[in-house]
Each structure stands twice: as structure tokens, then as C-alpha cells.
Amino acid sequence: MPITAHLRACVELPGAHALVDGFAGESRGDGSHRVLLRSGHELEVHDLAEVLAGERAPLAVFPLPWPGWEHGVHSVGPDGTFAVFSGQRAVRAVGTDGETLWEYRHGCWGPEIGHPHSGDEQEVCRGLEHGSCRVSDDGRLVWAHVVTEPGEDAWEERWVVLDARDGRELAALPLPDSAAAGSRHLSHPDGVHMGLCIGMGQDGVLLHWARWDGEHLTGWDVNSTMDRILVDVHPAHPGFLTVEHYGADLRLHALDGAVLAEREPEAAGEEEDPPCWDWTCGFVDADTVIASTAGADGEGSRHWLLHARTLEVRGAVGYPAGPADASVRPLGDGTWLTCDPDGRHLRRWSERP
Template structure:
């Protein structure tokens, strides 16, 4: 059981480049690669990327091809290209709004079998407003885009039986270099990059049906895909060295450390064994007895991970935890100098960030010297 505390020291605060209300924007987040970090934010009409490292990427704005509700987006490590993963296509756009390339695919709205040519075809259809979604991300060196799409890609023609596909795309010109049947029926997905550009993790959400975890390897000719975790574990982070990855169980009761080589579980930590009941919860509230991990768990560095416990704001302040990845042992509860909300996101360089309650700022933290709680 976690009984010690670790003080968090504020490293930096970054103001969100877009106004949440004026620009109809999501809260900011951070993309990270081995040699750089980008703060990104998505509004309805534009997306913004800002380099967080000295002499890195300047603030860059990208005109958005469709409103934020219709998919996700990512940015190249150099900040020169944004890729929007939408309902009907994966589209690469430069800061001037020029479409560098586009890969069209099946529609993410479950009942639609049309291979759309543009967003305008379904812009006013309410069903498409609540379509499922895929995702895309750049490889560690920026040379590839890995994209999870609804099958089939446009060149294959409509196929009512097509499942989701996983693509490896040339980031320079949009050529589909490799493709594989993901064998998933996604409501949403998230890529988790590996330091090796030829490897990628993919966590797929299928609602109550499960959470397939896919691992892809690209050898320059063929994309090979493995499934780990028997569709019950959600991939959350890859270690800075690339040797291990972290998962949380679909029911949030345990965290696990896996080997990348074969997906095998090296160590596991159950919430009920590590986390005490929230101290501010009503003693008669039975729901507070069931502690669960959150969906965020990441490598702070090669030896330490950070996570939080789920659904606790109704009891009191959200609680964040440090873990020793060797053996998945509890290391301490994080004590902040001012209240924070939401989940912590690890950056892999010994720091993590939290987003302000209003979504207008991002705070970067590092652990100070640990102390034993009273």
C-alpha cells in the first residue's frame, strides 16, 4: 500500500495558444519524440503546434479541413506538416492550407457504405456527427505516418464486410507502403509510438466488446501485426529505451509492465493492493471502497511511471501516484504546491504535465525529493 509522498516541483507553465470558447478548441496536449516535444491544440477552424524546446519548432498554424468533432490530428516532429485523421480520409496539410496528400477510406459512420470524396457530403448529417474514429501518428523520425482507418482504402472499392485496416504511409507523398487487416471494429483508437520508427503500438477501443492491443512492425516491405493481451488490456506508454510497454486492464483494476519483444507481462500491480481508500470520501460510501486506476499511465523515465486513480473527483482532490517500474512497486503519492485536476501525462524525460481545469494552460512537473507522509 502506498504510504509515502513525493513533492512535485513546477518546471514550466505554457499558455494554450487557442481560446477554448472563442476558437471552439480542445484543451492542449503534448506530442513527444526522443529529441523534441510539441504542444498541440485543435480548434474548429485551425490546429496549432508550438515547440517546447529551445530553438525548436516555432508556433505554426494549420487550417483544419473539417471541424474538430470529425476526427483527430497529429503533427510532424519538425512542425512542417499536420495530418488530420477524419471520418472519410487521412489528409496531410501544410501551414498554408495546401493539401500535400490524402488517403481516402471507408466511412467511420457505422451504417454508411459510401466512399466519400469530401467532408461536405456528410457535413449536415447528424449520424456522421457521432461517427466512430481512427487515428494517425508520425513515426519517431517523421518519415512514416501510421494510420488506423475504416476499411477499405478508396483504391480497393466499397466492401460491406471490410474490417478496420492499419496503414503505413510515406509521410512525404502519401503513398500507402504497407497495409494489414487490423481485425478490429473500432469506436476509437490511439497510437503509442516506439523509439524505433519501424515499430508502433495501437490501442483500439471497441466499447464493451473489448480493447484489442496491436503491435506493428514494418520491415520496409511488409507490415506484420500481433495482438497482445487477449483484447483486455489498453496500451498506454512505451519506455524511453523501447524495451517495455505499460497497459491498464479494460476494467481498470490492474497495471502491467510488458516486454515489447513478445508482449509478455513482466510485472503487474492491482489497485486494491496499492491504493488506499480516498481519505475525503464519506465513510458510509461503499463506492469509495473500489479503487481503480485511470486510463493514463506513462513512463516518467526508464525506472519510474506515473498514473492516477479513476473517478475520484466526487470524493475530493484527484490523486496521482509514482510507481517503480521494476516489479511494478508503489513509490509514493504526489503532493502538488497547488490543486491540479485530471490525469498526469508522462513525457519520458523525467517530467510530466497536467492541464488546468479551464484547459487554458499546461503545467510541466518533475518529482522533488521524496518525503514520508505524516
């Protein structure tokens, strides 16, 4: 029996698809949500609650330090006064006036080992590989996934913790098994732990957690299968959700990686091939998970509500306006977002009116 979704808001937001099915959203432990949208040579920062109330003006606008660089996952300080950009050869903090506050240089993400640069900081080298960064919820730290150049014929990826005031490196963890195509950070609501999910294309996925206590950086990986995507963290206890690389199952983990619950996708209707979970899923609230499935051919997407602690399926979501786009972004407050197929209209839903 379908669970009818109730529409709470519908607004036009150019770039809405990047929020629901990309890395344009940034959630913080206080329950706030920021929207980071690229607009030409600028990064616009919006407050999601204000956007859903109809406010179109951004909270802040930051000039992109490398306008030709279109990759990397960036972050904004909690007070909105600075942004940190993950570039091809540097992590850079920038003020709203475009002034460089600090820069942390690292090796080039370009796939050609030892390739030369012209000396022009705006030069973009071949390749789509990139890292990511995340400002901590208290604004004191910047976590960044970077690459170093230890020798002429080899380089290594690292996870570094930087002082958000000046970019000084406080600690680093080597990532010798990683050959990243890209990555993203996920901040735990406890304000202490940070997750890092590294996608390596057909070679799988790496998942790391770490904590910085002010003196020591402690990290551990959850890479027994090297094939799990980190998708969300529980808003009330130190657990997190992962999806198998190809969508075969959804798992709830304790922070040390132990599996607490597991669920394979359910078929609905006369399907010849089993469906798979999409990677856009997560906690609607402390008790409920929303997840989406699609058929083996990518068609026939459905959204499902599950019990948060057992992942038992409660039912499929029915939308009054017809099927939603495959992607879904839960907000942890009892609501979730979908995007219309036009990529511009954002809808907010809840289970209860």
C-alpha cells in the same frame, strides 16, 4: 508518507486539458514534445519546451481540411512543414499554406453501412467513430487506422503504412476483430515499432504492435483479454505500460506482450469502494512511473510514484498547492504535467527541486 512534488513551471495555455487528458500531445524519440491544439478552423503546433518557457506563438499553423470534422487523431511531421489529418473518409497531408500534398481515400467511418454521400467533401456523416494517424519519427512514413469498403454489405478496418512523400500505400494489415469507436498511435522511441490502441466502447480494447523494415510489415496483437489500454512506452528499453479497461490493474509488458510486472491500485484513507487506475499514466523517467487513481465514484483522485521495473508503489504525490486534477502526463525526462481544473493552466512538476 507523501512524496512532495516541486513546481517547475506554470503557464496559461488554452486547451491545456486536451494535452494532459487527451490526444493533443505528440512525443518523439529524440525527447521532443509537440502540442497540437485546434483553434477555430486551424491546427496550431507548439513546442512544449517553448510553451513552458512562456512562448505563446505557435511553430506552425495548418488549416483544417474538413472544418466540420471534429474527430480523428492527427499528426505533424518532425520538421513541422506538414501535417497529416485523419478524416472521416480520407487521410490527407497538408502544408502550412493549406495546400493538399496528397490524399489517401478510404471508406467512411460513419456507422451506417452503404450510406450515400452527396459528393461534397465537406459533408460529415452521422457518428462519432474515427481512426487516427501518426507520422514516423524520421518523417518517412505515415501509419493510419482506416476503414475499407470491400462490399456493399460489409466493411473492414485496416492498419496501413503510407509513404509520407506521396501517400502511396506500402503495406497493410487487416483488423478483422475491430469495431472501433476511436484509436490512437504510440510511437516507440526505438524508431522501429509502432503501437495502435483501438477503443471499442463497452466491447473492450484492442492493442496491436507492428514494425516496417522497408520491405515487410510485421504485426502482432496483445489481445488475450481484449481489455487493455496502451498508455506509454519505456524510454530506455522495449517495454510498455497498459491499464485494464476499467482500471483494475496496471501492467508492464515486454514488447511481445509478456507481463513483467503488475500492480493493483492501493487505497488511501477510509474508502468503502476500491479505487481504480486512470488511463493517463506513464514513465516519468527510466526508473519511475507516475499513475493516478480515483475512487469508484470518480472522486478523490491521487497520483502515485512507482518503481518502473516492478511497479512497486513508492508513495503518493503531495502537491504544495493542494490536490491536482486527476489526469497526469509524464514526459520521460523526470518531469510530468498536470492541468488546473479551469482547463487553461498547465503545470510542470518534478520529484527533485
